[in-house]
Amino acid sequence: MDLKTKFTPQSWPAHPENATLEGKNKTLGFWIFLGGETVLFATLFATFLALKNKGPNGMEFSTQSLFELPLAFIMTMLLLTSSLTSVYAMYHMKNHNFKAMQAWIAVTVVLGLGFLGLEIYEFYHYVHLGFTFTQSAFGSSFYTLVGTHGLHVIIGLAWFILLMLRNSKRGLNLYNAPKYYLASLYWHFIDVVWVFIFTVVYLMGVLD
Amino acid sequence: MSSTAKKKGFGATIWDYLTTVDHKKIAVLYLIAGTLFFVIGGIEAMLIRIQLAEPNNDFVSAGLFNEIITMHGTTMIFLAAMPLLFAFMNAAVPLQIGARDVAFPFLNSLGFWLFLFGGLFLNLSWFLGGAPDAGWTSYASLSLASPTHGIDFYALGLQISGAGTLIAGINFLVTIINMRAPGMTYMRMPLFTWTTFVASALILFAFPPLTVGLFFMIFDRMFDANFFDHLNGGNTIIWEHLFWIFGHPEVYILVLPAFGLFSEIFATFSRKRLFGYSSMVFATILIGFLGFMVWAHHMFTVGLGPTANAIFAVATMAIAVPTGMKVFNWLLTIWGGNIKVTTPMLYGLGFIPSFVAGGVTGVMQASAPLDYQLHDSYFIVAHFHYVIVGGIVLALFAAAHYYWPLMFNQMLNETLGKITFVFFFVGFHCTFFIQHFLGLMGMPRRVFTYQGDQGWDLFNYISTIGAFLMAIGVILLVVNVIITAIKGEPAGRDPWKDGRTLEWAIPQPVPYYNFKQTPLVRGLDTFWIEKMEGNKEGMTYAEPISDIHMPNNSFIPFMISFGLFVAAFGALYHQDADKAWSLPVLIAGLAITFLSMIVRSLKDDLGYHIHKEELMNEKGGKK
Ligand code: HEM
Ligand SMILES: [Cu+2]
Numbered sequence: 107m108d109l110k111t112k113f114t115p116q117s118w119p120a121h122p123e124n125a126t127l128e129g130k131n132k133t134l135g136f137w138i139f140l141g142g143e144t145v146l147f148a149t150l151f152a153t154f155l156a157l158k159n160k161g162p163n164g165m166e167f168s169t170q171s172l173f174e175l176p177l178a179f180i181m182t183m184l185l186l187t188s189s190l191t192s193v194y195a196m197y198h199m200k201n202h203n204f205k206a207m208q209a210w211i212a213v214t215v216v217l218g219l220g221f222l223g224l225e226i227y228e229f230y231h232y233v234h235l236g237f238t239f240t241q242s243a244f245g246s247s248f249y250t251l252v253g254t255h256g257l258h259v260i261i262g263l264a265w266f267i268l269l270m271l272r273n274s275k276r277g278l279n280l281y282n283a284p285k286y287y288l289a290s291l292y293w294h295f296i297d298v299v300w301v302f303i304f305t306v307v308y309l310m311g312v313l314d
Numbered sequence: 315m316s317s318t319a320k321k322k323g324f325g326a327t328i329w330d331y332l333t334t335v336d337h338k339k340i341a342v343l344y345l346i347a348g349t350l351f352f353v354i355g356g357i358e359a360m361l362i363r364i365q366l367a368e369p370n371n372d373f374v375s376a377g378l379f380n381e382i383i384t385m386h387g388t389t390m391i392f393l394a395a396m397p398l399l400f401a402f403m404n405a406a407v408p409l410q411i412g413a414r415d416v417a418f419p420f421l422n423s424l425g426f427w428l429f430l431f432g433g434l435f436l437n438l439s440w441f442l443g444g445a446p447d448a449g450w451t452s453y454a455s456l457s458l459a460s461p462t463h464g465i466d467f468y469a470l471g472l473q474i475s476g477a478g479t480l481i482a483g484i485n486f487l488v489t490i491i492n493m494r495a496p497g498m499t500y501m502r503m504p505l506f507t508w509t510t511f512v513a514s515a516l517i518l519f520a521f522p523p524l525t526v527g528l529f530f531m532i533f534d535r536m537f538d539a540n541f542f543d544h545l546n547g548g549n550t551i552i553w554e555h556l557f558w559i560f561g562h563p564e565v566y567i568l569v570l571p572a573f574g575l576f577s578e579i580f581a582t583f584s585r586k587r588l589f590g591y592s593s594m595v596f597a598t599i600l601i602g603f604l605g606f607m608v609w610a611h612h613m614f615t616v617g618l619g620p621t622a623n624a625i626f627a628v629a630t631m632a633i634a635v636p637t638g639m640k641v642f643n644w645l646l647t648i649w650g651g652n653i654k655v656t657t658p659m660l661y662g663l664g665f666i667p668s669f670v671a672g673g674v675t676g677v678m679q680a681s682a683p684l685d686y687q688l689h690d691s692y693f694i695v696a697h698f699h700y701v702i703v704g705g706i707v708l709a710l711f712a713a714a715h716y717y718w719p720l721m722f723n724q725m726l727n728e729t730l731g732k733i734t735f736v737f738f739f740v741g742f743h744c745t746f747f748i749q750h751f752l753g754l755m756g757m758p759r760r761v762f763t764y765q766g767d768q769g770w771d772l773f774n775y776i777s778t779i780g781a782f783l784m785a786i787g788v789i790l791l792v793v794n795v796i797i798t799a800i801k802g803e804p805a806g807r808d809p810w811k812d813g814r815t816l817e818w819a820i821p822q823p824v825p826y827y828n829f830k831q832t833p834l835v836r837g838l839d840t841f842w843i844e845k846m847e848g849n850k851e852g853m854t855y856a857e858p859i860s861d862i863h864m865p866n867n868s869f870i871p872f873m874i875s876f877g878l879f880v881a882a883f884g885a886l887y888h889q890d891a892d893k894a895w896s897l898p899v900l901i902a903g904l905a906i907t908f909l910s911m912i913v914r915s916l917k918d919d920l921g922y923h924i925h926k927e928e929l930m931n932e933k934g935g936k937k
Contacts, residue, residue, distance in 0.1 A: 127492070130492055131417040131418065131488050131492050131493075134417075135484055135485070135487075135488040138487050138488065138518060139484055141519070142480060142484070142518045142519065142522050143522070145518075145519050145522040146522035146523075146526060149522060149523045149526040149527075149556065149559075153530070153541070153552060156549060156552060157541070157547060157549065160548070160549075161546060162545065162546050165547070239533075239538075239539060240537070240538040240539060240540065241546075242546050242547045243540040243541060243543070243546055243548040243549070245540070246530075246533065246534075246539035246540045247541065250529070268915065272915070272916060281918065281920070
C-alpha cells in the first residue's frame with residue numbers, strides 16, 4: 107500500500123475501510139475488541155446494580171436523592187446527536203469528500219466536549235454534596251461505571267482530534283480511511299454504552 | 315532491512331529480538347520467558363513440598379509459606395502455562411493456516427513485552443518488601459488486610475500482563491478469521507488452530523472481568539474505595555464472582571490448546587486422520603461455551619443457596635460430556651492406527667488416563683453436597699493438578715519435543731526424551747495421587763504445617779518424593795535442550811516424516827517470510843494429501859511468485875510496555891507518605907508509554923516489499 111495514490115470520488119472504493127488487508131484486519135480486530143469492552147462494561151454495570159444505594163449505616167445519599175433527570179437527558183441528547191454527526195462524517199468519507207468529513211467530525215467533537223463538560227459539572231456537584239468516590243460502595247461503583255464511560259469519551263475525542271490534525275494536510279487515503287472509520291465506530295459504541303447508563307443508572311435509579 | 319542481517323554479532327541478535335515482529339521469533343521469546351517463569355514456579359513448588367514433607371516443619375515460616383504458594387500458583391498459571399502455550403501458537407498457527415504472519419505483527423510483539431514486564435514486576439515483589447500472600451485467587455477478605463505491598467504487586471503486575479494476553483487473543487482471532495490461505499475453510503483447520511481460536515475467544519470474554527476485578531482491588535487498596543468493604547456497603551463476594559467468572563474460563567483457555575496439541579500428535583503418530591474431526595470441533599466450541607456457565611462451582615460453600623448451587627452443579631457436570639467425546643475420539647484415533655511411540659506420543663498416551671482421572675474428581679466436586687466435604691482440602695489440590703499437570707504440562711512437554719524441529723530445526727534426543735517422560739510421569743502421580751486421600755482424611759489446603767500422627771505423615775512424605783522425581787524430569791529436559799543445541803544437527807523439513815499439516819510442508823529453516831507462494835489447501839491434513847499423491851514439493855500453490863509485503867521491526871512495543879512497568883512502581887509507592895519520588899516516577903512512566911504511542915501513530919509505518927527477483931534466488935533460510 108502506498109500513500110501516493112490519489113483518489114477521486116469515482117476511483118474511491120465503496121468500502122474504503124475494508125479495501126486493504128490491513129484495513130480489513132483492523133476493522134475486524136476492532137469489532138472483536140469492542141466485544142471485550144462490552145464485557146468490561148457489563149461487569150461494571152453488574153457491580154453497580156449490586157452496590158447501588160449501599161453505604162455506611164444511615165447513609166443519606168441514594169439514586170433518588172441525587173440524580174436529576176433533566177441533566178442526564180440533556181447529556182443523552184448531546185451524545186446521541188454527536189453519534190448522528192459522526193455518521194454524516196462517515197457518509198462524506200465514503201464519498202471521498204475530505205473537507206466535509208473533517209467538518210462533521212469537528213461538530214462531533216464539539217458536542218462530545220459539551221457532554222464531557224456537563225459530566226464534570228455533575229461530578230463536581232455530587233462531590234460538593236459529600237457524595238464522593240470514597241464515601242460509600244455506592245459512590246465507588248457509580249463513579250467507576252460512569253467515570254469509565256467518561257474516560258472512553260475523552261479517549262474518543264482525543265482520537266478524533268489527533269486524526270483531524272494529523273491528516274489535515276494530506277487528505278483521505280486507504281491508509282487513514284480505516285482509522286477514521288474505527289474512531290467513529292468507537293464513538294458509536296460509547297454512545298450505546300451511555301444509553302444503557304442513562305437507562306440503568308439514571309432512569310431506573312430515579313423511578314424505583 | 316532484508317539484506318543487512320546476514321552475519322550478526324551478539325548485540326545485533328539481541329537488538330533483533332527486542333524489535334522483532336516476526337511470529338516465529340516472538341514464539342522463541344515466549345518460550346524463553348515462559349520457561350524462566352516455569353523454573354521459578356517450580357522452585358517455589360519444591361519449597362512447598364520440602365516444608366510439608368514432615369509434620370511441624372519449620373523450613374519456611376508461615377508468612378513466607380503463604381507468599382510461596384501464592385506466587386507458585388500465580389506464576390504457573392499466568393506466567394508459565396499461558397506464555398508457553400502462546401509460544402507454540404505463535405510458532406505453529408500462522409504456518410498451519412498458510413499465513414505470512416499474524417494479522418497484527420506489531421501488536422504481537424506488544425503483547426509479549428506487556429506480559430514480560432508484568433511478570434517481572436510481579437516477581438520483583440520478592441525483593442521489594444514481600445510477595446503477595448493471599449493465594450492465587452486473592453480473595454478480597456484476605457487481600458485487603460494484607461499489610462505489605464505484595465497484593466499491589468499482584469494487582470498491577472497482572473493488570474499489565476493481562477493486557478498483553480488480551481492483545482494476543484484478539485490477534486489470534488483476527489489472524490485465524492482473515493489470514494487463512496485459499497482453500498483453508500474452517501472445517502479444514504487443524505485442531506490446534508481450532509482450539510487456539512476458541513481459547514482466544516475465551517480470553518476475549520474472560521479477561522475483562524479480571525481487569526475490572528483487579529481495578530476494584532487497586533482502588534480499594536490504594537484509593538480508599540469501598541467495593542469489598544462491608545462497613546461502607548461493599549461486598550467481598552463480588553471479588554469471588556469476578557475472579558471465577560474469569561478463573562473458570564481461564565482453565566479452559568489453558569486446556570483447550572493442550573487438547574489441540576495432543577490431537578495433532580495422536581493423528582501424526584497414529585498415521586491416521588483424527589477420528590471424529592467434526593465432533594472434535596463441536597466439542598471444543600461447546601466446552602468454550604459451557605466454560606462460562608459454571609464459575610459458581612468454586613463458590614458452593616459461600617452460601618448462594620440451594621437453587622444456585624443446583625444449577626451450577628448440573629452445568630458443571632454437563633461439561634464432562636463434550637470432554638468425554640474428546641477422550642473417545644482420541645482413543646479411536648489411536649485404535650487401529652499405525653502407531654509410532656515417539657516421545658510426544660508417549661506423553662499423549664500418559665495424558666489420557668491422567669486427564670481422565672482429573673475429570674472424574676472434577677465431576678465429584680461438581681456435586682455440591684459432596685463439595686462441602688472436599689472444598690478447600692487437599693482433594694482440590696489433587697484435582698486441579700491432575701488436570702493442569704496431567705493435561706497442560708504434559709501437553710507442553712509433548713509440544714516441546716514435537717515442535718522443537720519446527721522452531722529450531724533440530725531434533726531433541728528421543729531416548730533422553732523418553733527417560734524424561736518416565737521421571738516426570740511417575741513423579742507426577744506419586745506427588746498428586748496420594749493427595750486425594752490426604753484431602754479425604756481432612757488435610758486442608760494452604761496450611762504451612764500440620765500436627766503429626768493424624769495419618770498424614772507418610773503420605774506427605776511420599777508426595778514430596780514425587781516432587782523431586784518431577785524436578786529430575788525437568789532438569790533432564792533442560793539437559794536435552796543443551797545437548798541438542800551443542801550438537802546442532804539440522805533436522806530438515808518434515809522431520810517426523812509423518813507430518814500432516816501445513817507447518818511441516820515449509821522448508822527448514824523456515825524463511826522469514828514463511829511461504830514463498832501462498833499454498834492452496836485441498837482438504838483436511840493437506841500436506842498428507844499432497845504427500846500421498848506423490849507431490850514432491852508437498853504443496854500446491856495458489857499464486858505465482860510475486861512481491862511479498864513485510865512489516866518493519868519496531869522498538870516501540872518494548873518502550874510502551876517499559877513505560878507501564880515504570881509507572882506501576884510510581885502507582886504502587888504513591889500510597890507511602892514518605893516516598894515523594896513516586897509521583898514523578900508515575901508520570902514519567904506514563905509519559906514514556908504515551909510518547910511511544912504517539913510516535914507510533916504519527917510516523918507512518920508501511921512496511922517494505924521483498925521483490926520477486928530476490929525471492930527467485932532465495933533458497934529459504936532464516937535471516
Ligand atoms: C470435567 C471437567 C471439570 C469439572 C467438572 C471440574 C470441577 C471443579 C470444581 C467443582 C471445582 C471446585 C472445587 C472446590 O473448590 O471446592 C474445581 C476446582 C478447580 N478446577 Fe476443575 N473441573 C474440571 C476440569 C478442570 C480443568 C480442565 C481444569 C484446568 C485445566 C480445572 C482446574 C481447576 C482448578 C485450578 C481448580 C481450583 C481452583 C482453586 O480453588 O484454587 N478443572 N473444578
Ligand atoms: Cu472451575
